[in-house]
Amino acid sequence: MGSYWSRTCCGTQKVDDGIYSGGGNITSSISHTWRIFTYKELSSATKGFSEDNKLGEGGFGSVYWGKTSDGLQIAVKRLKSMSTKAEMEFAVEVEVLGRLRHKNLLSLRGYCADADQRLIVYDYMPNLSLASHLHGEFAHEVHLDWKRRINIALGSAEGLL
Numbered sequence: 001m002g003s004y005w006s007r008t009c010c011g012t013q014k015v016d017d018g019i020y021s022g023g024g025n026i027t028s029s030i031s032h033t034w035r036i037f038t039y040k041e042l043s044s045a046t047k048g049f050s051e052d053n054k055l056g057e058g059g060f061g062s063v064y065w066g067k068t069s070d071g072l073q074i075a076v077k078r079l080k081s082m083s084t085k086a087e088m089e090f091a092v093e094v095e096v097l098g099r100l101r102h103k104n105l106l107s108l109r110g111y112c113a114d115a116d117q118r119l120i121v122y123d124y125m126p127n128l129s130l131a132s133h134l135h136g137e138f139a140h141e142v143h144l145d146w147k148r149r150i151n152i153a154l155g156s157a158e159g160l161l
């Protein structure tokens with residue numbers, strides 16, 4: 001469940017002005033249903049999980065930008081090991097996000113569970129994380145005034161409900 005909470009309260013909330021709270025990212029979320037991807041499909045979408053496509057790294061694996069054959073931009077989280085904890089992360093994420101559709105929640109696009117590979121596919125969020133805007137690399141570029149900060153907090157709370 002830890003992962004679920006990180007995804008909702010610190011991970012991937014979207015708010016009205018387009019910024020995601022915590023470690024999440026910004027914008028472009030149109031809700032769709034999810035589907036099962038093949039490993040080959042995801043490998044080809046991410047140019048073989050190339051370093052150039054790497055968006056970042058979380059507790060359970062690396063996240064890669066990709067483009068599907070039908071032109072959809074995706075973020076693919078490739079779990080690094082098949083520990084019980086990682087299996088749990090995968091199951092909870094797919095189970096919970098697969099059921100939820102909310103404008104302030106990152107949408108699950110699908111997953112892949114081929115042999116010992118576990119990958120989770122999300123909408124790609126192009127504007128990086130709120131954390132990077134609050135404390136990181138973009139903190140000096142984008143000035144988040146209190147009005148925007150309050151909107152973000154309200155949007156995050158709405159997503160949690």
Ligand SMILES: Nc1ncnc2c1ncn2[C@@H]1O[C@H](COP(=O)(O)OP(=O)(O)OP(=O)(O)O)[C@@H](O)[C@H]1O
Nearest residue numbers: 006023055056057058059060063075122123124125
């Ligand atoms: N949907 C996405 N679109 C764009 N970038 C993303 C997306 N999801 C994740 N990322 C990038 O990948 C990084 C790692 O994401 P990930 O969800 O694995 O980790 P986390 O939320 O920081 O930590 P944890 O694994 O503990 O939940 C993020 O910080 C972000 O930069």
